[in-house]
Amino acid sequence: MHTDKNEYFDSMEEENSIQLKQMMNKYLRYWPWFLITILIALFTVFAYLRYADVIYRSEAKVKLLLDKESSNFTLDVTKLFNKSNINLENEIALFKSVHLSEQVVKNLKLNxxxxxxxxxxxxxxxxxxxxxxxxxxxxxxxxxxxxxxxxxxxxxxxxxxxxxxxxxxxxxxxxxxxxxxxxxxxxxxxxxxxxxxxxxxxxxxxPLNKTALELSNAFEVDAEGKDSDILSISLEGTNGPQSEAIINNLIHVFEADGITDKQEVSRRTINFVDDRFVYLRKELDSIESSKKEYKRSNNLSFIQEDAGSSIVQKTAKEQASFDIESQLLLADLLKKSIESQKAFELLPADIGIQNPTINQLVADYNTAVLSYQKLQTSAGSNNPSIQLLVSTLVSLKNNIINSVKGFRQQLKTTLVQSESAQKAADGSFASIPEKEKVLRSIERQQNLKESLYLLLLQKREEASINLAVTVANTKIIDYAITDIYPVSPQRSKIVLIALFLGMVIPFTILFIIFKLDNKIYTATDVENIAGNVPILVELPSLKEDKDSYIQNLEAFRTLAHNTNFITPYTEDQKGKVIFVTSSIKGEGKTFVSYNLATAYSHLDKKVIVIGADFRNPQLHRHLDNVSKDTKGFSNYLHDGTLQWRDLLHSNDDKEFPFDLFLSGIIPPNPTLLLSNQRFEKFINEVKEEYDIIIFDTPPTLLVSDTLMISKYADTSLFVLRSAVTEKNLISYSKKLFKDKKIINMGYVLNDIDFTSSYGYGYNYGYGYGYGKEVVKKSWFQKWKRNK
CATH class of the missing domain: 2.60.40 (Immunoglobulin-like)
Known part of the structure; x- marks a missing residue:
């Protein structure tokens, strides 16, 4: 049992191998199509590569620095310990902004x-x-x-x-x-x-704006990694040096834009301080004049300091009040500055207010003002981003005002407490002249104004230094470098695609043609549909020459032998009746009938071929100087006075003769004529005189003549023609056999081109045996024939 199973699988594997080989040969016989398509594809690709623009990719890398990493000068060492996070998305958007691209276009005249x-x-x-x-x-x-x-x-x-x-x-x-x-x-x-x-x-x-927009869209700016501060800036173009110049110029424009923003804050701080200097000078002059006048009116020149712990305590309380009043004055200055603004302007930063919340709000407000001023140059007031910034600025401004108000209220409360403590300390100074108290008050105001003046002077120097030494928050890691390999076209890939398409396109076309083609070509096509109906012979396509005649005869001898195998044996040894039919005309049933008779005559059989296709007679073509109107079988069935023996013709071969009974004149009603009683009488008579009686009958699909007389046949040969007979007609003929409308049927597959259908030369050294090669056809002739 195991051996049988192995033999079964071996047989299946061999059959699959044969089918695969046949399928490959089926496509390979059209190799000129594949060659021409591949050559066209390669020519097209080489022509494209010859004139296509070669695109190269240029790339630069820039690291974004934090504020404390840049070299801006500051006297505030606390900034060194503050953490600052870089928003890469904002920086990428700035790199790709039309505003910067427009500057690049202007600088390099890219428009x-x-x-x-x-x-x-x-x-x-x-x-x-x-x-x-x-x-x-x-x-x-x-x-x-x-x-x-x-x-x-x-x-x-x-x-x-x-x-x-x-x-x-x-x-x-x-x-x-x-x-x-x-x-x-x-x-x-x-x-x-x-x-x-x-x-x-x-x-x-x-136009400048359109060119800038195109350039902005052409830039690719990406972060090198998730937690990286390095940006990769790339551009694709046909000229590497040009792309490198554009990228490098973009980086310089980005740096200059950042420097300009920082310098603008410093300039605003300097201007603010300069304005406050004018006010403070007037205040100091007024205080000094009051002090001078007070001393002169009270004959005062110098007052010795009190000794002891009381004076120390009093001085500490006064210092506390002094600090609080300084903060109140700074808060008032900031409040007046922001309330006096008619538009969104920068506020002085880090003026000495000892409140981190207010300082942070002022810094946030200045950052939002810079973004608003920059965006206002390229967008309208109705832009959603402008409206969002305006809303943010209003909110920040209100928060600053409210924070300053709260801070002042806190200072005032603290000042009240400090003054209460100071009054308590003043009780111990009952001996201090009232004049000294007034003088101290004047001096305190003078010291307050002088300290504020010095503080603002320090801030102004810081702003001036920052303005002079401001650098960008960027570090160029790599200037733009162009890759030596082009981005497009990728020559090797395109050539491979061309080769692939050159093979796939003809294969696809042939596959579709084969799928849409419903004709039969080989015995395999018939076997897949016919099932157990035998195929008696495969007749090759042969030319009308001497060699072909010999090969043709051997093929029909094989058909004769195979027909004998399926023809029932009878004791009376009377003649055997063979019907030759087909589905439609043009499949070669008359050709098969005549040549089968020739083969039987070479086997020493007495043969007669009868033309029973009254509608389309073709048997007369095998005789010289005989027309289709010559009296024959139809005349015999119609006219009872005629004898069929008198109407017979003989073939031209005197060594192997056989008789031909032509169809005769075309009758008006062939079906009625074939149902004549003389038909059965004729069958009985010819069976007595001939060994083989071959009827060339009408096609079964077109008329019912053959089916009506099929009961008289011992064997029925159903002729199929390669590249002509449709596959659905096989199913039709199989159903006729299954329904017993055609008796003892076998298929004859006619006009096979073994070279094109099987993919190899088929000579008669094998099967038909004279070693004569079939005349080979050109690929165009094969394609034309298959069409």
């Missing part, structure tokens, strides 16, 4: 593009022999303008592409404006313009 006009296509160049500039302010240019410039021996010929106007300029440097020509042209620095004589260029001047 002017130059193209060299070659014989195949125009190609952008970055080192044109001349420089074109717009006569007016480039920001006023709303739509792109294009000119074709040809260099002549005496100057330029300029064509306005949009209007069609032509301008001739004498000399290579235009010194005066030409009406209707809004551009100026001059040789590029270091270029020898005479080398470009008779060459033509296209120049496109694009």
């Amino acid at each position: 002017v593009e130059y193209y060299y006009n070659s014989t195949v296509k125009s190609k952008q160049i970055f080192n044109a022999p001349f420089v074109v500039s717009y006569n007016d302010n480039i920001t006023k240019l709303k739509d792109a303008i294009q000119y074709t410039i040809k260099v002549n021996p005496t100057g330029y010929t300029i064509l306005d592409v949009l209007s069609g106007q032509k301008f001739d300029i004498k000399g290579y440097t235009s010194t005066k404006k030409i009406p209707n020509l809004p551009i100026n042209i001059k040789p590029a620095l270091g270029a020898i313009i005479t080398k470009s004589i008779d060459l033509s260029y296209n120049v496109v001047l694009k």
